[in-house]
Amino acid sequence: MFQFVKSFLKIIITLILAVSFILYALIELDIRYPSEISKEEIDSKYLLESSGFIEIDGVNLHYAIDGSGPDLLLLHANYANLIDWNPWVNQLKDRFRVIRIDIPGHGLTAADPSNDYSMQRTVFLLEEFINAIEVQKLSIAGASLGGTIGLHYARRNPEKVENLILASPGALNPRIRGRTEPVTLPKPFEIIAYFTPRLITESLLRSGFGDPDNVSDKLIDRWYDLLLREGQRDAQIARVNQYVSGDIDLVLSEITSPTLIMWGEKNSVVPVELAYEMKNMMNNSTRIEMIIYESGGHQLVQELGLQTGKDALKYLMKWRDDDE
Numbered sequence: 001m002f003q004f005v006k007s008f009l010k011i012i013i014t015l016i017l018a019v020s021f022i023l024y025a026l027i028e029l030d031i032r033y034p035s036e037i038s039k040e041e042i043d044s045k046y047l048l049e050s051s052g053f054i055e056i057d058g059v060n061l062h063y064a065i066d067g068s069g070p071d072l073l074l075l076h077a078n079y080a081n082l083i084d085w086n087p088w089v090n091q092l093k094d095r096f097r098v099i100r101i102d103i104p105g106h107g108l109t110a111a112d113p114s115n116d117y118s119m120q121r122t123v124f125l126l127e128e129f130i131n132a133i134e135v136q137k138l139s140i141a142g143a144s145l146g147g148t149i150g151l152h153y154a155r156r157n158p159e160k161v162e163n164l165i166l167a168s169p170g171a172l173n174p175r176i177r178g179r180t181e182p183v184t185l186p187k188p189f190e191i192i193a194y195f196t197p198r199l200i201t202e203s204l205l206r207s208g209f210g211d212p213d214n215v216s217d218k219l220i221d222r223w224y225d226l227l228l229r230e231g232q233r234d235a236q237i238a239r240v241n242q243y244v245s246g247d248i249d250l251v252l253s254e255i256t257s258p259t260l261i262m263w264g265e266k267n268s269v270v271p272v273e274l275a276y277e278m279k280n281m282m283n284n285s286t287r288i289e290m291i292i293y294e295s296g297g298h299q300l301v302q303e304l305g306l307q308t309g310k311d312a313l314k315y316l317m318k319w320r321d322d323d324e
Contacts, residue, residue: 033195034228042229043108046083046222051108056128062108063101063129067093070162071138072316073130074100075146077299078170079204079236081107081226084219087305088141091313099138101129103146105235107226117239119246123152130160141165141312143301144269148245155251163319164259165312167300168267171248172274178249182242189240193233198224208299210266219302252278258287260315262308264296289315 050064064082066089074085082100089098102109104125105117114121126149130138139162142150147169154161170176176183192200201224206212227233259282263275272292279288291311296304 031194032233033197036230036233037225037228039108039110039230042225046081046108046226048083053108054129054132056125056132058113059104059125060110061101061104061125061129063099063133064089065100065133066098067096069096070320071135072096072098073135073138073140073150074098075126075140075142075149076100076103076106077144077146077301078239079106079201079223079227080143080146080299080302081222083107083222084143084302084305088301088309088312091306091309092316095313095317096139099133099135101126103149105232105239108229111231111235115238117235117242119149119152119244122149123156126153127157136160137162139163139165139316141167142169143167144170144298147171148248151248151251151255152246154257155254158256161257163316164255164257165262165315166259166278167262167308168264168270168298169278170270170298171245171252172278173245173270176243176245178247179244182244185241190237193237196227196233201227205299205302208269208297209303210264210293210295210297211303214303249281252281253284255282255285257285258319259285259289260312261288261290262300262311263290263292264298264300264303265292265294266296267298269298 048064050066052063052065054061054063072092074082074088076082076084082102085100089100092098103122104112137160140150140154142148147166148171150164150166151169151171154164198220202215202220205215205220205223209215227236261275261279263272265272275290275292279290282288293300293304293307300308
C-alpha cells in the first residue's frame with residue numbers, strides 16, 4: 001500500500017513539473033493557445049454599420065454613434081465590449097444620440113501603446129474623445145468598470161454631465177475599495193494571456209449572471225473572439241494589474257449629477273448591500289433613484305439588457321420631462 005501511494009505521488013509530482021515546464025515555455029517563447037486572431041479578421045466580423053475609429057493620444061479608439069437627440073454615452077464593463085449595449089441602443093436611439101466606445105484593450109479598440117491602463121489614463125482618453133467629437137453636454141451610463149470610469153469623469157467634469165446611470169459599478173468591492181496601489185495578483189494569473197481556453201470566458205460570464213443558464217453561446221463566442229484579437233489578452237491582464245478605483249468614497253460624495261443606480265439582487269461580485277451604501281454616500285447628488293433586479297447578477301447589461309434598457313429610457317425621459 002505504501003509503495004502504491006509513493007508511486008502515485010511520484011506521478012502527480014511529475015505531471016505538475018511537466019505542466020509547469022510547458023507553461024513556462026509558452027511564456028518564454030511567446031506561444032499562445034489559442035493563437036491570436038488578426039485585427040483584420042476580428043474587425044470584419046464585429047464592425048457595426050455605425051462604427052468609426054479615431055486616434056486619441058496614440059490609441060486607435062473604436063466607437064459607434066446611433067440615433068439623434070441629446071447625447072448619451074455608454075461605457076461597458078471590464079472584459080466586455082460596446083456590442084453588449086445593443087439592447088439599450090435599439091430602445092434609446094429614437095430619442096438620443098447614443099455614443100459608445102470600446103475601452104482600450106477591449107473589443108475593437110487597440111491596446112494602448114503606452115501600456116498605461118490606470119484610471120487616470122482611461123479618464124483622460126475619455127475626456128479627449130468627448131472633446132474630439134465636440135460633445136458639450138451628455139448623460140453617461142456605465143456598467144461595472146464603466147460605471148466607475150463614469151463616476152470619475154463626472155467628478156472632473158460636473159458641468160458636462162446631465163445624468164448618471166450606474167449599473168453595478170464595482171468601485172465599492174471590498175477587495176479594491178480605498179486602495180492607493182493595485183491589488184497584487186499571483187504571478188500564475190498572467191498565464192491566462194498565453195493559455196486561454198474558452199472555458200475561462202464561459203466561467204467569467206456564468207459567474208456574473210444571476211442565472212448562469214441564461215448565458216448564451218453567442219455571447220460567450222463574441223467575448224472569446226474579441227479576447228483573442230491581437231494584443232487584447234496582454235492589455236486586459238495589464239489593466240487588472242494596474243487597476244485602482246481611486247478614493248471612491250470621496251468621489252461619490254462629490255457627484256452632483258442626478259443618478260440612477262441599477263443593481264442585481266444576485267450580484268456575487270459586488271453584493272447588493274453596497275447599492276444602498278452607495279446611494280447614501282451620494283448625498284450631494286441632486287436626485288438619486290435605485291432599481292434592484294431580483295433575478296439579476298453583476299452583468300446586468302448582458303443578462304437583462306432589454307429590461308435595463310427600458311428602465312434607462314424611462315428614467316432619462318422622466319428627467320427630460322421634469323427639466324422642461
